[in-house]
Amino acid sequence: MADRTIHSDAVAHATVDVAEVDRFSRLAGEWWDPRGKMAVLHKFNPVRLAYIRDAVCRQFGRNAGQPPCLGGIRILDIGCGGGILCEPLARLGAGVVGADPSPDNIKAAQIHAERGGLTIDYRVAAAEALAGGGERFDVVLAMEVVEHVADVGLFVRCCANMVKPGGLMIAATLNRTLKSFALAIVGAEYVLRWLPRGTHRWDKFVRPDELESAMARAGLRTIDETGVIYNPLTDQWRLSSDMDVNYMLTAEKARSD
Amino acid sequence: MSAAPTNGCSDVLIAGGGFAGFALAIALRQALGANFSVTLADPALGQTGRDIRASAIAAAPRRMFSALGVWDAVAGEAQPILDMAVTDSRVQDAVRPVFLTFGGEIEPGEPFAHMIENDRLVAALSAKARSIGVTLIAAPVADFTAEPSGMNVALRDGATITTRLLVAADGARSRLRERAGITTNGWSYGQSAIVTTVAHERSHEGRAEEHFLPAGPFAILPLRRNRCSIVWTEEAGEAERIVALPDHDFHAELEKRFGLRLGDIVVAGPRHSYPLGLWVARSFVADRLALVGDAAHVIHPIAGQGLNMGLRDVAALAEVVVDAVRMGLDPGDSTVLERYQRWRRFDTMTMCISTDGLNRLFSNRSDVVRLARDVGLGLVDRLPGLKRLFIREAAGLAGEVPKLLRGESLAL
Numbered sequence: 067m068a069d070r071t072i073h074s075d076a077v078a079h080a081t082v083d084v085a086e087v088d089r090f091s092r093l094a095g096e097w098w099d100p101r102g103k104m105a106v107l108h109k110f111n112p113v114r115l116a117y118i119r120d121a122v123c124r125q126f127g128r129n130a131g132q133p134p135c136l137g138g139i140r141i142l143d144i145g146c147g148g149g150i151l152c153e154p155l156a157r158l159g160a161g162v163v164g165a166d167p168s169p170d171n172i173k174a175a176q177i178h179a180e181r182g183g184l185t186i187d188y189r190v191a192a193a194e195a196l197a198g199g200g201e202r203f204d205v206v207l208a209m210e211v212v213e214h215v216a217d218v219g220l221f222v223r224c225c226a227n228m229v230k231p232g233g234l235m236i237a238a239t240l241n242r243t244l245k246s247f248a249l250a251i252v253g254a255e256y257v258l259r260w261l262p263r264g265t266h267r268w269d270k271f272v273r274p275d276e277l278e279s280a281m282a283r284a285g286l287r288t289i290d291e292t293g294v295i296y297n298p299l300t301d302q303w304r305l306s307s308d309m310d311v312n313y314m315l316t317a318e319k320a321r322s323d
Numbered sequence: 324m325s326a327a328p329t330n331g332c333s334d335v336l337i338a339g340g341g342f343a344g345f346a347l348a349i350a351l352r353q354a355l356g357a358n359f360s361v362t363l364a365d366p367a368l369g370q371t372g373r374d375i376r377a378s379a380i381a382a383a384p385r386r387m388f389s390a391l392g393v394w395d396a397v398a399g400e401a402q403p404i405l406d407m408a409v410t411d412s413r414v415q416d417a418v419r420p421v422f423l424t425f426g427g428e429i430e431p432g433e434p435f436a437h438m439i440e441n442d443r444l445v446a447a448l449s450a451k452a453r454s455i456g457v458t459l460i461a462a463p464v465a466d467f468t469a470e471p472s473g474m475n476v477a478l479r480d481g482a483t484i485t486t487r488l489l490v491a492a493d494g495a496r497s498r499l500r501e502r503a504g505i506t507t508n509g510w511s512y513g514q515s516a517i518v519t520t521v522a523h524e525r526s527h528e529g530r531a532e533e534h535f536l537p538a539g540p541f542a543i544l545p546l547r548r549n550r551c552s553i554v555w556t557e558e559a560g561e562a563e564r565i566v567a568l569p570d571h572d573f574h575a576e577l578e579k580r581f582g583l584r585l586g587d588i589v590v591a592g593p594r595h596s597y598p599l600g601l602w603v604a605r606s607f608v609a610d611r612l613a614l615v616g617d618a619a620h621v622i623h624p625i626a627g628q629g630l631n632m633g634l635r636d637v638a639a640l641a642e643v644v645v646d647a648v649r650m651g652l653d654p655g656d657s658t659v660l661e662r663y664q665r666w667r668r669f670d671t672m673t674m675c676i677s678t679d680g681l682n683r684l685f686s687n688r689s690d691v692v693r694l695a696r697d698v699g700l701g702l703v704d705r706l707p708g709l710k711r712l713f714i715r716e717a718a719g720l721a722g723e724v725p726k727l728l729r730g731e732s733l734a735l
Binding site: 095098100101108109111112115116119129130131132133134135136153154155156157158181182183301302 | 355356358359471472646647648649650651652653656657658661662665735
């Protein structure tokens with residue numbers, strides 16, 4: 067298993083350093099402060115959570131209103147950061163693996179989950195390494211990561227390999243349009259200062275048709291897509307048919323296998 | 324009710340067993356089921372006869388009580404308000420011309436409001452809460468500390484409970500609000516409301532009356548069995564004096580204002596005076612804490628909106644918490660609580676300003692102001708659209724209405 071090399075918790079604990087723990091606690095604090103650096107992500111979280119919950123419940127015949135509606139479903143969250151998405155999914159009953167290439171993020175996520183009494187399998191790993199391990203999941207999530215990867219085709223193929231037949235891949239990302247340049251780069255990074263400058267490179271944004279065909283080449287059929295828009299008056303995000311800036315997409319792997 | 328102090332966990336802990344606390348407990352439990360634990364703590368649990376007041380239940384709150392499954396239990400004791408009359412007079416005026424009348428139906432067959440004694444309604448709510456598995460503890464909250472992963476709450480009986488969300492539903496002089504360091508904006512009116520119950524000879528025929536006497540409004544609110552609840556505003560010192568009068572003299576003062584339209588009257592219950600003021604908490608939320616009802620805001624009872632506003636808080640908070648829990652979010656998360664605050668605080672400010680304006684307009688001895696307001700009321704009476712807007716606002720159906728107040732259950 068690829069993750070064996072990563073699971074060095076025993077060693078980490080043996081050489082535990084108080085200053086290190088403090089540093090990761092602070093980092094966890096930053097990830098989880100709804101008014102801090104990650105404020106935008108926290109505001110965005112409910113809309114993507116509801117989208118994921120409803121898509122998964124539809125696919126696996128669950129009642130979304132009845133927690134724990136995701137009981138027994140195995141979910142991989144790629145690029146999990148501090149675990150903002152992993153924790154609610156775990157509370158809804160899912161068996162969650164959270165993966166992030168940054169060891170700091172993973173330590174922060176582990177500290178936070180432990181405090182809240184949640185069991186989440188966090189691993190320092192990129193999608194390629196995980197795919198090499200041969201593990202399979204009911205649902206693979208790539209939320210706000212597609213726009214950061216070097217090779218979208220390779221990334222989607224790695225994710226698709228880890229989806230069980232009949233399972234789902236769900237992605238959220240940014241479209242490459244003039245509007246997204248104005249809003250996501252100029253607006254969010256320069257005017258509103260929601261995100262540090264340089265967080266996003268517009269030329270790496272992916273159009274829905276590009277993502278769909280990458281999915282198709284990897285054996286995934288797109289079954290749903292939706293835009294997500296921000297209303298500055300209510301300070302809330304909601305689903306919309308407007309996919310010009312933020313959008314989400316659900317793709318299914320055929321059941322026959 | 325717990326016999327001995329217990330330590331444990333509860334997803335939500337509600338401090339205060341009035342309308343707001345019980346209604347919230349029932350709404351959460353009904354929507355989220357047995358996997359979601361709700362505890363309600365109040366030192367006065369199960370004691371009756373403590374609250375002599377009665378409340379006007381407007382159409383929207385009545386639909387909410389129906390959705391919560393408690394209206395049927397009290398419907399037989401609720402007096403529909405079939406008619407409302409507003410007059411503007413001096414005490415000595417023998418004839419009080421009626422300037423404003425409201426037909427009492429908001430929709431055909433749905434009365435504008437019902438009057439019910441507070442004790443009866445709280446008893447029905449309490450019975451419902453108990454029957455659906457809300458844990459009831461007869462002790463007050465002594466202290467609490469917010470931690471990142473939960474709120475540690477110490478009860479006066481020595482128990483400690485860890486909860487994800489603590490709700491202050493502990494009334495106008497909320498100890499939890501004070502303990503959280505949340506201050507209030509507002510002022511006292513220097514007036515008190517004398518409250519008592521009157522039995523009378525003739526039927527009130529479901530008519531509510533509000534007489535704008537110079538000291539402030541004198542409201543006659545119909546109850547079942549030829550009785551009325553009186554809410555009688557006086558300057559604070561005068562109210563104290565009147566309440567302390569011997570029964571015979573109190574009766575005389577009351578009769579002077581009540582009139583003889585309903586025949587002989589008898590004071591049929593204890594009397595109390597309640598200081599009137601307007602206070603709004605500077606924040607409705609803090610770390611893992613939400614304020615609802617009178618803990619968040621107290622307004623002048625002139626338009627009968629206090630209970631209405633409290634239930635709006637409850638309906639909005641219940642909806643926000645249920646949505647969050649169904650997404651796996653922590654119900655005490657500040658993004659969840661901010662949504663509640665954004666929903667309720669603006670509405671509350673609007674209502675405070677309008678009831679305050681009404682009271683300032685009507686508690687006035689100037690004949691000029693009297694003339695102006697009479698002309699104003701006369702105009703309202705002649706403009707059906709405006710009057711309908713007033714009725715709907717008073718019935719609590721304006722603005723962005725939470726599901727429970729539209730009569731929709733949050734349960735699936």
